[in-house]
Amino acid sequence: MDRAAASADTDADAGTDTGAGTDTDAVVVLDTYDEVREALRQRDLKQALYDAGGAVMADSLITLHGEAHKRRRRAENRLFRRGTFRWWELNLVPGTIEEGYAAALARGRTDLVHLGRRTIMYLTALVAGIDPPSDDAAADRLEDLARVFSAGATAVHSTRDPGELRAEVEQAMAAFEEEFLAPARRRREDLLARLAAGDAAEEDLPRDVLTAVLRNRDELGMTDAQIRREVAFYLQAGSHSTANLFTHSVHRIFSEWDDPAFAARLTDRRFVQRCVLETLRLNPASPVAWRRAQAPITLRSGRTIPEGALVELDLRAANADPAVFGPDAASFDPDRDLPDGVQPWGHSFGGGTHACIGMELDGGVHSGSADDQEHVYGTVTLMVVALLEAGVRPDPDESPTEDRASSRPNFERYPVVFDPAARTAHEEVPV
Numbered sequence: 001m002d003r004a005a006a007s008a009d010t011d012a013d014a015g016t017d018t019g020a021g022t023d024t025d026a027v028v029v030l031d032t033y034d035e036v037r038e039a040l041r042q043r044d045l046k047q048a049l050y051d052a053g054g055a056v057m058a059d060s061l062i063t064l065h066g067e068a069h070k071r072r073r074r075a076e077n078r079l080f081r082r083g084t085f086r087w088w089e090l091n092l093v094p095g096t097i098e099e100g101y102a103a104a105l106a107r108g109r110t111d112l113v114h115l116g117r118r119t120i121m122y123l124t125a126l127v128a129g130i131d132p133p134s135d136d137a138a139a140d141r142l143e144d145l146a147r148v149f150s151a152g153a154t155a156v157h158s159t160r161d162p163g164e165l166r167a168e169v170e171q172a173m174a175a176f177e178e179e180f181l182a183p184a185r186r187r188r189e190d191l192l193a194r195l196a197a198g199d200a201a202e203e204d205l206p207r208d209v210l211t212a213v214l215r216n217r218d219e220l221g222m223t224d225a226q227i228r229r230e231v232a233f234y235l236q237a238g239s240h241s242t243a244n245l246f247t248h249s250v251h252r253i254f255s256e257w258d259d260p261a262f263a264a265r266l267t268d269r270r271f272v273q274r275c276v277l278e279t280l281r282l283n284p285a286s287p288v289a290w291r292r293a294q295a296p297i298t299l300r301s302g303r304t305i306p307e308g309a310l311v312e313l314d315l316r317a318a319n320a321d322p323a324v325f326g327p328d329a330a331s332f333d334p335d336r337d338l339p340d341g342v343q344p345w346g347h348s349f350g351g352g353t354h355a356c357i358g359m360e361l362d363g364g365v366h367s368g369s370a371d372d373q374e375h376v377y378g379t380v381t382l383m384v385v386a387l388l389e390a391g392v393r394p395d396p397d398e399s400p401t402e403d404r405a406s407s408r409p410n411f412e413r414y415p416v417v418f419d420p421a422a423r424t425a426h427e428e429v430p431v
């Protein structure tokens with residue numbers, strides 16, 4: 001029996017009314033592709049995954065519902081246009097990767113989890129509205145704070161003592177305010193005041209979340225604490241999932257590349273992108289999404305969800321639904337044929353009103369057409385390509401370790417070495 005059926009049975013056995021009516025104890029698990037897709041787009045299902053992560057997540061975009069979410073998303077969405085992603089990819093990402101990788105390449109070895117976090121942190125800081133760290137020590141500090149925010153945001157899956165974790169997050173928030181946010185905010189408020197006085201032009205304003213929320217603060221009705229959490233949320237939302245996808249993607253490539261036909265295709269960036277997106281299908285950063293039903297709901301499948309029920313959207317299971325991805329859905333196949341309208345990453349970037357705002361920044365735009373000049377590879381693909389070009393290999397002396405502080409299946413450390421003799425060459429990106 002699948003988990004969805006099991007949960008429906010449990011509800012029935014417990015005498016739960018799964019039709020109309022309110023039942024806050026009911027738990028409904030959805031694990032098919034179609035039901036998860038529909039649930040992600042259901043307006044009467046409200047975000048519920050981050051209730052335990054309030055110290056970072058309270059009132060952040062991802063937890064808002066209805067009109068409040070629409071207003072905030074509209075203000076922040078302006079930063080995430082397709083043209084902007086391509087511009088970033090051509091102008092910001094290569095330099096960021098070069099800078100992020102320099103020390104690791106010079107040493108000839110690194111830990112992929114740390115490398116991924118550090119490299120993406122510069123980009124997410126830029127998106128969030130934190131000015132780039134001035135030196136290595138400041139970058140280390142920001143990375144540490146982002147790691148604490150990630151642990152706090154995903155508290156629901158933490159194996160640590162909740163009180164201890166919360167205290168650590170609150171301390172990190174206070175340090176973040178003083179060391180990073182306050183100076184960034186002063187600079188932006190000064191620019192906004194100059195803009196209002198006609199002493200600065202629109203182009204002088206940074207295109208980041210902090211500027212967007214400060215500018216629309218009255219309309220959005222945000223307090224200082226809410227602004228702080230929104231910026232911290234972006235910082236961790238970007239870096240945590242990206243670093244995990246990066247590490248999992250390289251791990252999948254290492255697992256396949258004894259096959260010479262597979263290894264030969266790694267010279268093609270689009271193939272690497274397909275490997276990354278197939279990895280993302282099999283390793284969603286968040287294996288589940290949770291929602292709370294605000295009204296009784298009946299899905300197209302006929303399944304009923306009572307008002308008040310907790311609904312678990314099992315993204316990992318839905319992404320391996322054989323009805324959509326075929327009988328080998330659980331295996332890694334970057335050449336997989338997909339039905340119309342199904343994305344290669346399945347539901348790993350969510351969908352509907354809360355769909356990931358950074359999806360194209362990380363995943364790129366998967367057009368499928370070989371001569372598409374607008375093609376966006378996404379930051380993770382470019383980070384993996386840069387590793388392959390540097391001759392990355394698993395470290396023969398040290399095996400990867402799992403992250404035991406979370407029930408999410410991620411690596412804690414993934415040691416690799418660089419072997420100049422094993423470099424993979426790639427074609428130039430068309431500009």
Ligand code: HEM
Nearest residue numbers: 061062237238241242245285289348349350354356357358
């Ligand atoms: C591989 C990388 C990433 C993955 C797998 C990922 C995944 C997701 C998922 C599944 C959601 C929806 C959660 C839900 O519906 O409950 C989401 C939302 C979001 N993501 Fe990402 N994300 C990634 C990278 C990023 C990056 C780089 C940024 C920002 C720079 C970002 C910012 C956001 C924001 C702001 C939301 C909330 C959107 C809303 O509620 O309207 N993410 N992400």
